[in-house]
Amino acid sequence: MIEINNLSYQYNNGSKVLKNININIKSGEFVAIIGQNGSGKTTLMKHLNGLLKATDGKITVCGMDASKTKTSILASKIGFLFQNPDHQIFCSNVFDEIAFGLKNLEVPRSDIESLVNEAAIKVGIEMYMHTDPFSLSKGQRQRVALASVLAMGTEVLVLDEPTTGQDYSEGLEIMEIVKELNLQGITIIMVTHDMELVALYAKRVIIIKDGTVLEDGPTEEILAKEESLALSCLKPPQIYSLAKKFHKQGFFKDSYTVEDMFDEIICYLEGERDASNG
Amino acid sequence: MINIQGLSFYYNDSKEPALDNINLNINVGEFVGVIGPTGAGKSTLTLCFNGVIPHFQRGDFYGEVKVDDKDTVETDCARLAYSVGSVFQDPEAQIVSSIVEDEIAFGLENLNIPREEISTRIKESLEMTGISDLRHSSTTQLSGGQKQRVAIASAIALRPKVLVLDEPTSELDPQGSQDIFNILKRLNDVYKITIIVVEQKIQLLTEYCNRLVVMNKGTIILDGPIRTVLGKQEILEKIGVHCSPVTHLVYMLKKQGLYQGELPINVEESYILLNNVLRGIKDGV
Numbered sequence: 001m002i003e004i005n006n007l008s009y010q011y012n013n014g015s016k017v018l019k020n021i022n023i024n025i026k027s028g029e030f031v032a033i034i035g036q037n038g039s040g041k042t043t044l045m046k047h048l049n050g051l052l053k054a055t056d057g058k059i060t061v062c063g064m065d066a067s068k069t070k071t072s073i074l075a076s077k078i079g080f081l082f083q084n085p086d087h088q089i090f091c092s093n094v095f096d097e098i099a100f101g102l103k104n105l106e107v108p109r110s111d112i113e114s115l116v117n118e119a120a121i122k123v124g125i126e127m128y129m130h131t132d133p134f135s136l137s138k139g140q141r142q143r144v145a146l147a148s149v150l151a152m153g154t155e156v157l158v159l160d161e162p163t164t165g166q167d168y169s170e171g172l173e174i175m176e177i178v179k180e181l182n183l184q185g186i187t188i189i190m191v192t193h194d195m196e197l198v199a200l201y202a203k204r205v206i207i208i209k210d211g212t213v214l215e216d217g218p219t220e221e222i223l224a225k226e227e228s229l230a231l232s233c234l235k236p237p238q239i240y241s242l243a244k245k246f247h248k249q250g251f252f253k254d255s256y257t258v259e260d261m262f263d264e265i266i267c268y269l270e271g272e273r274d275a276s277n278g
Numbered sequence: 279m280i281n282i283q284g285l286s287f288y289y290n291d292s293k294e295p296a297l298d299n300i301n302l303n304i305n306v307g308e309f310v311g312v313i314g315p316t317g318a319g320k321s322t323l324t325l326c327f328n329g330v331i332p333h334f335q336r337g338d339f340y341g342e343v344k345v346d347d348k349d350t351v352e353t354d355c356a357r358l359a360y361s362v363g364s365v366f367q368d369p370e371a372q373i374v375s376s377i378v379e380d381e382i383a384f385g386l387e388n389l390n391i392p393r394e395e396i397s398t399r400i401k402e403s404l405e406m407t408g409i410s411d412l413r414h415s416s417t418t419q420l421s422g423g424q425k426q427r428v429a430i431a432s433a434i435a436l437r438p439k440v441l442v443l444d445e446p447t448s449e450l451d452p453q454g455s456q457d458i459f460n461i462l463k464r465l466n467d468v469y470k471i472t473i474i475v476v477e478q479k480i481q482l483l484t485e486y487c488n489r490l491v492v493m494n495k496g497t498i499i500l501d502g503p504i505r506t507v508l509g510k511q512e513i514l515e516k517i518g519v520h521c522s523p524v525t526h527l528v529y530m531l532k533k534q535g536l537y538q539g540e541l542p543i544n545v546e547e548s549y550i551l552l553n554n555v556l557r558g559i560k561d562g563v
Contacts, residue, residue: 037423037454038421138316164449165445167478239527241545272558
């Protein structure tokens, strides 16, 4: 699906922002890209839909060479959800906003309405079709931006800091939609600082540091690499930090969520109670 | 230090109040966190402390806000600036100078502070925020975290008694966010500055604040010591405020009757009390 081979990117003044990046992402994966501010995460993402062209190396997206394919074509395969949805919304009602990309791709008029409605229902905003997007909350505007991207039949969704600047429940709403989309087969790449989010949703984690890949592996494995996380000004999720303190005593070795730890405690105490009664 | 009585505020042309009958008293030396869902009125409230509301933001203002014994309706923003320092979410929107030193001097010059005094205060506020080495740096080449520290340094150079911050870490990575809160803790512990910080990062508020104010739809629905407020998780969940994971875990154990003590505010406390719970000991930290 996405193959990044020895990718490098440097500014005109010669400073190298990305150095020899090698990453393969398969269809259907849910990957978190993490790293400190300025590590190159967003710069890397902008190569995926051709907003930036590599100065060295190659990116292949859905079989297309990103350096040789028009951004407009790449954009129909890879959808971006920016940190600030207002950067990608500009129509005066939700329907037009979602239909915009389809019109640009010259999709027949007869198909547009059903595609728009389908996308709106997927993200739960079908009741706002005739509403001005700017009168909606930030979380709702994010869903409008998401619907616009989905309507074009995107196969890969790139999210840039999806929960920054929002309250907890708004963030959760968008993530649950994203999780459902992943279950339906859409590949998700999420750039974030929020380690709790990474632990809850991502199956694979890539740490970018100083423009290179520092770590790349399954979530549980990377969360255990405290030194690498610290080098990137990141911390393991709080529950994981707590669970780890008990590993030597044999507890919580596979518990990464509040629910997991709670269940394990209940089981253990019931076992102790039965043993002392028995 | 801050006394608010019956405060209501309607933005121009709005029929719904952004703030609805707020009553709030904050004492000297407190470290207060303010949290709530989007649209709760948190930012609007911060604008009432420094006088932007009502002096620069049009609308209908009711009730009374007194900061350091000054009525914010009767005192202009410049005079209030001696008492209240403000730091907003986007440091780019606040930084006006190209060199850090000039940035900090700016507010002081505007308030006619004598020259020799300005130099002393620049040195002092850079030390207080841990960025003495950035004194002559260009503000355009700083990282997000460094810019936030410059914004804080500029605000405290006026030696305010209260520092009000509106989501100062929203753009920062976890370490950067913690660094900012460590600075706030130092300002509060060592320099006795009263801190009021609006944040969505509940983990940081839990670890650093001694009091939590929870807002929803323009009103204050909870206000008290941090552990007490965190204990009202059903109310918090209902409005979409989620506790930090370790606090939530212990709350669930408490509901199950497996623990009877205070809620923990960080991993270290959780570790101690969880060890006890696993041994069947139900009492405190």
